Every structure is written in structure tokens, then in C-alpha cells.
Amino acid sequence: MLPVVGAPAPERADAARNRVRVLEAAAALHAEGGVAALTTDAVAARAGVGKGTIYRRFTDKGGLAAALLDERGRRLQERMLTGPPPLGPGAPAADRLAAFVVAYVEHTVGSLDLVLLSETATPGGRLAKPVYPFWRRHVEVLLEEAGAPAPRTRAEALLAALAAEQLHGWTVADGRAVDALASELADVARALAR
Amino acid sequence: MLPVVGAPAPERADAARNRVRVLEAAAALHAEGGVAALTTDAVAARAGVGKGTIYRRFTDKGGLAAALLDERGRRLQERMLTGPPPLGPGAPAADRLAAFVVAYVEHTVGSLDLVLLSETATPGGRLAKPVYPFWRRHVEVLLEEAGAPAPRTRAEALLAALAAEQLHGWTVADGRAVDALASELADVARALAR
DNA sequence: GAGCGAAGCGGACTACAGTCCGGTCATGGA
DNA sequence: TCCATGACCGGACTGTAGTCCGCTTCGCTC
Structure with missing residues (x-):
């Protein structure tokens, strides 16, 4: 497929799935324990994902x-x-x-x-x-x-x-x-x- | 001696000496390697002082x-x-x-x-x-x-x-x-x- | 449906900030 | 000079952010 010029890079299916997981995990942790609970380790563990994934997606x-x-x-x-x-x-x-x-x-x-x-x-x-x-x-x-x-x-x-x-x-x-x-x-x- | 009301707490001689040492070490490290060189470990080591001392003095x-x-x-x-x-x-x-x-x-x-x-x-x-x-x-x-x-x-x-x-x-x-x-x-x- | 290049993944690893507490020593009074 | 007190010291320890790189999975092409 030809890439669409100027369009954001399309996201692979697994990447999209993991982004949702991470955001849900982060939202849940924040709801439960405030920002203090938002450690990258905790988010990664709760999302069932490695820390590298979080950093790849969210800098x-x-x-x-x-x-x-x-x-x-x-x-x-x-x-x-x-x-x-x-x-x-x-x-x-x-x-x-x-x-x-x-x-x-x-x-x-x-x-x-x-x-x-x-x-x-x-x-x-x-x-x-x-x-x-x-x-x-x-x-x-x-x-x-x-x-x-x-x-x-x-x-x-x-x-x-x-x-x-x-x-x-x-x-x-x-x-x-x-x-x-x-x-x-x-x-x-x-x-x-x- | 009676404490002077409202005066800043007097500093013990060793404390004053260490403050100067820490500041000199920090200034030297900064001059040599910029802010990147200003790690608390490096400052403490260069000043010949423990990390606790730095935190006691500078928060x-x-x-x-x-x-x-x-x-x-x-x-x-x-x-x-x-x-x-x-x-x-x-x-x-x-x-x-x-x-x-x-x-x-x-x-x-x-x-x-x-x-x-x-x-x-x-x-x-x-x-x-x-x-x-x-x-x-x-x-x-x-x-x-x-x-x-x-x-x-x-x-x-x-x-x-x-x-x-x-x-x-x-x-x-x-x-x-x-x-x-x-x-x-x-x-x-x-x-x-x- | 098989092959393949690239994007994505994960978790051990590094580096650093800041804490903690048992030991030390300056200081002021007797 | 000697002693009691508590401020001060140091460095091992903890917790966390962010990196790294070999392995996996995706998705396009033929």
C-alpha cells in the first residue's frame, strides 16, 4: 500500500491493543491511588506489558x-x-x-x-x-x-x-x-x- | 548563651566548613561538565562529604x-x-x-x-x-x-x-x-x- | 499460505535522587 | 579541663525513571 503523505504513521494491531491496555491500567491506578500510584512499573504490571512498551508509546x-x-x-x-x-x-x-x-x-x-x-x-x-x-x-x-x-x-x-x-x-x-x-x-x- | 530571638539558627563550625566545601565542589563540577556533572553523588565525593550532609544543608x-x-x-x-x-x-x-x-x-x-x-x-x-x-x-x-x-x-x-x-x-x-x-x-x- | 523486513515487545539493567539511623564531635557549662 | 547534649555526619539502602537489545509478532507481497 502506498503511504499517505502527511498522515500519522498507522499503528500495528498489537500496538493499538497495548496502548488501550496501558491507558486503562493507568486510569485505574490513578483512580485508586492518585498520581502517587502511577509508577511506570505499576502501570506496566497492571497492563500486563513491559516497561519498554510504555516508553515506546508515551515517551x-x-x-x-x-x-x-x-x-x-x-x-x-x-x-x-x-x-x-x-x-x-x-x-x-x-x-x-x-x-x-x-x-x-x-x-x-x-x-x-x-x-x-x-x-x-x-x-x-x-x-x-x-x-x-x-x-x-x-x-x-x-x-x-x-x-x-x-x-x-x-x-x-x-x-x-x-x-x-x-x-x-x-x-x-x-x-x-x-x-x-x-x-x-x-x-x-x-x-x-x- | 541566650538564643537571639528571630535570628537564623547559628551554624556549627563543621557545618559551615562543609557547606563551603560542598559549594566549591559543586561549582567546580559545574564548570567542568555543566549541569550534567552535578549529581549528588559526585558532589558529595568531590567535597569529601556524605550525601546526607548535602541534603541536610540544601534540601x-x-x-x-x-x-x-x-x-x-x-x-x-x-x-x-x-x-x-x-x-x-x-x-x-x-x-x-x-x-x-x-x-x-x-x-x-x-x-x-x-x-x-x-x-x-x-x-x-x-x-x-x-x-x-x-x-x-x-x-x-x-x-x-x-x-x-x-x-x-x-x-x-x-x-x-x-x-x-x-x-x-x-x-x-x-x-x-x-x-x-x-x-x-x-x-x-x-x-x-x- | 509461506517468507521476510520491520515494527513492536519486555524485563533485566543502569543511574540517580533522596532517606535513614547508628556513630561522632563541636559546643557551652561546671 | 572535663562532661553532657544534641546537632551533625556519612554512606549504605530504597524506590523509581528511563534505556537497551535480543526475541517475537505483524502484515505485506508473491
Whole structure:
């Protein structure tokens, strides 16, 4: 068969089966014992798979955590792309941006331990996550629409402020209320959009 | 002798000697082989000290890296507190803030590998560094002076955008020029000050 | 359905961070 | 000077991430 140019490499049947097994095992372990239970040994044993298989499929522990978050993240992405305004299309850029910040904060805080793991398991993990370019592009486009200078830099700066580590500091260490925090951060986004 | 209330616990002579030894060994290893050479085993061996000693004194590897950066950091702190404007006192708050961002970016990029280590060795490391409250307070005060809303949140958001991980992504992964980047980030600071 | 190249697999292995606790020695008081 | 105390020390030990490479399985082709 001719390879389809640009298509993701097709996955062998055994590989696909093992990916599902690993994700199910990881989800179960996480449900039972939190992130502390998510050791690569435990996941491999529970999935009935070798450690090498996990690393081949998910690069590292952070990648596994990111994969666990995938479905939830995709739901948010859909709301951003095709949902009702102000998060979805139709509202002014600054309003969409503010709505994104609130939704992103809630999304992240809702799975804080996994997101934290996915972003801090390896240095630079946050920027290396497959979804990162999606968030960045979305924010960049909105900033550009709003007429802000240096939209790319500002987009990354804004996302850095929404890093799991920072949100963890605010909501857990400092004990701040998520709603109030999200609203202040939405304000930050508006400030950057001008 | 009566303990002095509020004073830092005095350090025993052998403890002080060992701290110096560890720092010298770490600095030498770093000079020779970069951060990769900074394993706790190697530092302990070179310092002629047990690993327990390192952990007693520096908490973890990130703390050791932070201690190595201490002197350089103190120089920047002095320039901020008593140096000439616009970094030091005397200039309008927004200008001081912009000058801080530029100086901080240069400071961080100048020792990027060590700062990265100090901030990412442990999750939440950036917020746990002893100097963090200093930077945060400085930015917060300037934002407040400039009349910005939610100065504390904005200060932390700004510092998050200046995290070593992010600066590493921009300057190394993306290959961006430090000067141009610093100036765009100074602009971000000005936007937050309004 | 047999052959074959390549992708995938697994688990022993390495390297490293951080802990633990029995022994040691600095320090201040008598 | 000598002693009691507890801070300090060191290095063996544990737990975990991530690597490596010989073996297996897949799936395409003929």
C-alpha cells in the first residue's frame, strides 16, 4: 500500500491493543491511588506489558499523563472551536480570550494532579505537550485579532501564567478561591489584549 | 548563651566548613561538565562529604543549584534596591518594572542551565526558591505604585512568564534573540501595569 | 499460505535522587 | 579541663525513571 503523505504513521494491531491496555491500567491506578500510584512499573504490571512498551508509546511519564488527559482536553477544544460564544466564535476577541482563561483555569484545576505531572515530569514538559501548540495558536490569534503587539510572545506569556505549577501554588499552597483567581487572570488577559 | 530571638539558627563550625566545601565542589563540577556533572553523588565525593550532609544543608538538588546562584542573584537585588534608576529607585514605577524585566531576563539567561535546574528539579521548585518572595514583592510593589489592579496576582503572572523553562523555550528551542525578547516582555510588564 | 523486513515487545539493567539511623564531635557549662 | 547534649555526619539502602537489545509478532507481497 502506498503511504499517505502527511498522515500519522498507522499503528500495528498489537500496538493499538497495548496502548488501550496501558491507558486503562493507568486510569485505574490513578483512580485508586492518585498520581502517587502511577509508577511506570505499576502501570506496566497492571497492563500486563513491559516497561519498554510504555516508553515506546508515551515517551515518558509526563506523556502518559498527557494522554490520560486527552479526552477531557478535546472537549474543551471543541467548545473553543465550535461552541457558543463567548468561548466559541462570535464574540469580540478580548471577550473570547477572557472566557478561554476562565475555562482553561477550571479545566486545569479540575485535574490538577495529572496536569502537574504532565507538565513537570520532565523539564520543559509543558511546552512539549502535544496540545500546547493548540492553546498557543488559539490565544495568539485572539490577541492578534484584538490588535495586541507581539501576539506570539504575549500568548506564551499568558499560558506560562496558567501553568499547572503556578495554579497549584495559587489554589493549593495559597488556598485561593478558583473563581476569584480565574477572574483576575481573565483581567490579565484583557490587559495583554490591548 | 541566650538564643537571639528571630535570628537564623547559628551554624556549627563543621557545618559551615562543609557547606563551603560542598559549594566549591559543586561549582567546580559545574564548570567542568555543566549541569550534567552535578549529581549528588559526585558532589558529595568531590567535597569529601556524605550525601546526607548535602541534603541536610540544601534540601534537594534544586536547593543546591539555587545556592550556587545566590551571589549573582544578590548583585541584581542590590542594583534593584540601591542602584541607579530606572532599575533602582527614582524612576516611575512602570519604567522600573520594565527595567527589572530586562535585567531579570538577562540574569536568568546568563545562567540558564543552573536556574533551570533550580526551578525544575522538583515540582513547584520555582515558587519554593528562597529568592522568589523577593522578586514577587518587588514586582508587586511596583505594580501597586503604578495603580494596577490585583498587583499580587499580576506580579506572580509576570514572574511565571519569566520562568527558566519558558525562557529556555524561547531562547534555546525557538532560538529567539534575547534582546528583542526582553523588550517584548518589558512591554508585557507595562501592559500589566496599567 | 509461506517468507521476510520491520515494527513492536519486555524485563533485566543502569543511574540517580533522596532517606535513614547508628556513630561522632563541636559546643557551652561546671 | 572535663562532661553532657544534641546537632551533625556519612554512606549504605530504597524506590523509581528511563534505556537497551535480543526475541517475537505483524502484515505485506508473491
